[in-house]
Amino acid sequence: MSLPTPPPSQNPAVRSSRPRIGLLGIMQPLYDAMIPGITEHQAAYAQRLAEGLSEVAEWTVAPPVRGREDAESAIRDFEGADLDGVLVVMLTYGPSIRVTRALTGTRLPVALANTQPDPAVSASWNMDDMTYNQGIHGAQDTANALVRAGVDFDVITGDWQSQEFAARVDRWARAAHTVSALRRLRVGVFGYPMNGMGDARVDETAFLRKLGPEVHVIAPGTLHRTMADLPEQAVSDLLAWEDGAFDVDERLSKEEREDHARMQLGIEHLLEESGCGAYSTHFDAIGEDGRFARLPMAAASTLMAQGYGFAGEGDVLAASIVYAGHRLAGDGHFTEMYAMDFPSDSILMSHMGEGNWRVAREDEQARLIKRPLGIGGLADPPTILFRYRPGPATLASLVSLGGERFRLVVAEGEVLDSPELPALEMPYGQFRPSSGVRGCMDAWLRAGGTHHMVMNSGHIAQDWKVLCELAGIEYAPV
CATH class of the missing domain: 3.40.50.10940 (Rossmann fold)
Known part of the structure; x- marks a missing residue:
């Protein structure tokens, strides 16, 4: 498949x-x-x-x-x-x-x-x-x-x-x-970042001077107006494409799908209009606005598949490194470490519902599902569900150390052909670090690795090392 x-x-x-x-x-x-x-x-x-x-x-x-x-x-x-x-x-x-x-x-x-x-x-x-x-x-x-x-x-x-x-x-x-x-990148941030999330914070001017990305704030109200002004044909075309691309959940109503499609097309239009190659949304910034029915989960997945950098919770560091993963090795995927599985010496990787389905297993069709999500306090967001493709993989986390000092924490390993988790309604997979869970996590935490990261298929640590040398930032293999 x-x-x-x-x-x-x-x-x-x-x-x-x-x-x-x-x-x-x-x-x-x-x-x-x-x-x-x-x-x-x-x-x-x-x-x-x-x-x-x-x-x-x-x-x-x-x-x-x-x-x-x-x-x-x-x-x-x-x-x-x-x-x-x-x-x-x-x-x-x-x-x-x-x-x-x-x-x-x-x-x-x-x-x-x-x-x-x-x-x-x-x-x-x-x-x-x-x-x-x-x-x-x-x-x-x-x-x-x-x-x-x-x-x-x-x-x-x-x-x-x-x-x-x-x-x-x-x-x-x-x-x-x-x-x-x-150095040419603009990162669109819809609303504001998540309060209290320290490892995603960065001095934006220092980030611009050292690595180049510029942060561009987009008001949620702009997205709401853009959604309303979209032509019906564009919405219909996207829904028809999804019908052929995914196994679509029959429980999804026409209204739910059209609203999700408008969010995706609206985000893409604003990113194109502002010249942004990456973006981030925060569930509270969307949920507390009061004008949106649901969170743009499926939108993030397909926009990543198109080549946009993405991260949740207003994290411009992670959105930028996902964008870099696209350019460096193809198909950057936003994820985070959810839980350790010591018997298999692996880590369960996932996020709330966003994930680049270009890294999905090829023997299973990705599904567009109706799934409940309490975070954000909104209606059920259509979500693209898939399991990660087994094989070699690399994680990379961009760390701000203050001023113009940055570090890239990199771990090579393998996505396991692990058992299905039927109750988990978001993209997931189990990553076994080459250095083992204990060794990898000890080193990751000592290096200040963040909890948002990019995953790429293949062992590409040496690619990231060369990038760090050219960009003048620290390289920390774990």
């Missing part, structure tokens, strides 16, 4: 795209007289390198950098094209002073590719071959300049034609793409 395809979003902030990377090849005029045509020869090597990595990213290859003006012009062009990062490749030895200003002043994430045209030293080499392949000491010179300048950058050493090299560039490119997306 295949998972349904979510309705397409018109919001550029959530449309999936490939990393767009600039390749900055560095050399110098010193060798022109010794090897006529060396610039063209090494420019062709840079093009071959980009073509060999065409499955990893979309590449913009700058002309070979032979001086400071070339470097600064190329970086301006990369930034003007709104690329996601810069991969620096030594075409020959290039003195760092000529590129230091450009690379230390750019807002784009940087990686230094320590590679060379030929993978092996050969007995047939002459001085020309030595010159073509001498990038290693240019990499050392440039890396030294970046370290002294306090620039966060990645290093990728290897044979540029190998699968391992491509995999490492792919990891860095996705991390750079995610860091760049976070």
Whole structure:
């Protein structure tokens, strides 16, 4: 059974795209007289390198950098094209002073590719071959300049034609793409955050300065007016799509489904209108408003499946890291730890009713159910119920430590093929940490990991590590 395809979003902030990377090849005029045509020869090597990595990213290859003006012009062009990062490749030895200003002043994430045209030293080499392949000491010179300048950058050493090299560039490119997306992100908050929830609180200006997300408050009344103004055809189209995508509970009335659909479409319209790629709602902000019949549970699930970041209770940190999970590895899923199960050495994961059904089991159809929910004091919210797909998974929690200091707590493990819990009417699964429940939770709590987090399928701790290095935040594997 295949998972349904979510309705397409018109919001550029959530449309999936490939990393767009600039390749900055560095050399110098010193060798022109010794090897006529060396610039063209090494420019062709840079093009071959980009073509060999065409499955990893979309590449913009700058002309070979032979001086400071070339470097600064190329970086301006990369930034003007709104690329996601810069991969620096030594075409020959290039003195760092000529590129230091450009690379230390750019807002784009940087990686230094320590590679060379030929993978092996050969007995047939002459001085020309030595010159073509001498990038290693240019990499050392440039890396030294970046370290002294306090620039966060990645290093990728290897044979540029190998699968391992491509995999490492792919990891860095996705991390750079995610860091760049976070720097452009707006997080919509409907109403206000949950009172008393300390681990979700953050200095919004420090968050903006360090990682980039901007918090955009949306009044619940705006959502109510937007719901009322939606065309009937849009509501009918969404209901028809749900009929084909889910096993729809017959107890759900037409009124309940139409009201839920209007909430989902209204939220999406406001997020698109305000340029928000992530959002958060709090049940009290909706319930106490007095104009809404129910909470938007199913809406959160399908909007996550479309690529929006989401978190409950006004948690902009968690909404941002769910958004980052979408960009970094695909299908970020908002969840929290509900209870420990010591016999299976696992943790029951769930939330009130929101969850990205793109991480659902493929052998069970997700259900759109009528379910009672006392929280919020409103009528029954239609909820998408599913169990998590068994297999490797990774949890990540974004922690605010005060000021511009942030930490990402990351746990790899496995979603178990655990028994069904028939009375649990919200998305759920059991996660067994690779370090075991006791070891993982001891370390999680000591690191200050929050109770809201993103889950992604697969073991992607190393992906998160590269992102932390590029963003300049702490990485805490548990």
